[in-house]
Amino acid sequence: MIHTPVLLREVLELLAPQKGEIFLDATLGLGGHATAILEKIGATGKLIGIDADARNLKLAHANLKNFSNVKFQRANFRKIGNLVKANSVDGILLDLGLSSLHLDNATRGFSFRNSGPLDMRFDSRQTLTAAEILNSSTENEIADIFFKFGEIRSSRKIARKVVEFRRKQKFLRTEDLVGIIEIKSLLPQIFQSLRITVNDELNSLEAGLHAAEKILKSNGRIIVISFHSLEDRIVKNFFREKKKARIFEVLTKKPITPSPLEIHENPRSRSAKLRAARKI
Numbered sequence: 001m002i003h004t005p006v007l008l009r010e011v012l013e014l015l016a017p018q019k020g021e022i023f024l025d026a027t028l029g030l031g032g033h034a035t036a037i038l039e040k041i042g043a044t045g046k047l048i049g050i051d052a053d054a055r056n057l058k059l060a061h062a063n064l065k066n067f068s069n070v071k072f073q074r075a076n077f078r079k080i081g082n083l084v085k086a087n088s089v090d091g092i093l094l095d096l097g098l099s100s101l102h103l104d105n106a107t108r109g110f111s112f113r114n115s116g117p118l119d120m121r122f123d124s125r126q127t128l129t130a131a132e133i134l135n136s137s138t139e140n141e142i143a144d145i146f147f148k149f150g151e152i153r154s155s156r157k158i159a160r161k162v163v164e165f166r167r168k169q170k171f172l173r174t175e176d177l178v179g180i181i182e183i184k185s186l187l188p189q190i191f192q193s194l195r196i197t198v199n200d201e202l203n204s205l206e207a208g209l210h211a212a213e214k215i216l217k218s219n220g221r222i223i224v225i226s227f228h229s230l231e232d233r234i235v236k237n238f239f240r241e242k243k244k245a246r247i248f249e250v251l252t253k254k255p256i257t258p259s260p261l262e263i264h265e266n267p268r269s270r271s272a273k274l275r276a277a278r279k280i
């Protein structure tokens with residue numbers, strides 16, 4: 001099982017991995033980008049691969065079995081500052097969000113196209129699920145989630161429908177949620193907003209970026225690939241702030257996006273935006 005790595009050529013150009021260097025792949029996934037990095041750093045280099053998802057980490061283990069210089073770690077990347085020493089890595093990759101496997105696996109509840117439990121956790125050790133949010137949050141809190149993380153204008157109306165539904169029965173499955181949404185074109189944003197909340201994704205990204213700055217060596221490179229404007233804004237602002245403070249040189253004036261050919265071959269890459277920086 002593999003996950004086609006997004007913007008791979010651009011990642012390698014900007015990360016510029018050299019023989020013997022140390023890299024942190026903070027979103028290892030199925031190890032697509034990691035394989036290419038490992039080939040460049042050779043046997044004298046080292047890769048630390050982090051993922052919050054135990055199943056993906058296991059698959060990455062199998063996909064990277066030919067490399068003996070990988071350290072696997074199940075963790076949220078917001079904690080990389082506790083896992084890796086300051087000023088110790090030559091490059092960091094954050095390829096945010098879901099892997100294609102998450103969407104394809106109905107039992108994880110990430111896809112509105114598949115019937116499954118309303119789960120959406122990357123890390124199954126955490127207790128909060130999407131169902132829990134819909135069943136227990138107030139109407140206002142639910143409206144805020146749809147508005148802030150899904151950028152949905154009719155968020156109040158949909159939150160009201162959620163509360164009406166749960167008066168009769170609990171939310172358990174993806175189809176419970178799909179069934180109350182009249183405008184089906186809103187489903188991607190509805191699901192995205194719940195996923196962001198379940199995994200506290202925007203706060204994790206902020207914390208991960210601050211930790212990344214500390215663990216990079218001088219001249220170390222960082223790449224972030226994001227998949228929606230809320231994430232990209234955080235990355236853009238963080239890089240801008242660090243540039244002002246003369247801590248980072250920004251390597252991408254504008255975000256890099258996939259070519260029409262890449263989008264054709266890998267539709268999941270469609271909304272990707274890549275930004276890169278170098279620690280001065």
Ligand SMILES: C[S@@+](CC[C@H](N)C(=O)[O-])C[C@H]1O[C@@H](n2cnc3c(N)ncnc32)[C@H](O)[C@@H]1O
Pocket residue numbers: 003004005006026027028029030031032033034050051052053056075076077078095096097098099122204
């Ligand atoms: C887009 S996939 C990465 C794909 C990978 N680059 C590849 O080529 O196979 C994102 C991965 O990051 C993981 N992930 C998302 N947020 C995370 C977080 N805050 N901490 C750790 N892992 C996270 C997900 O479980 C998923 O496996």
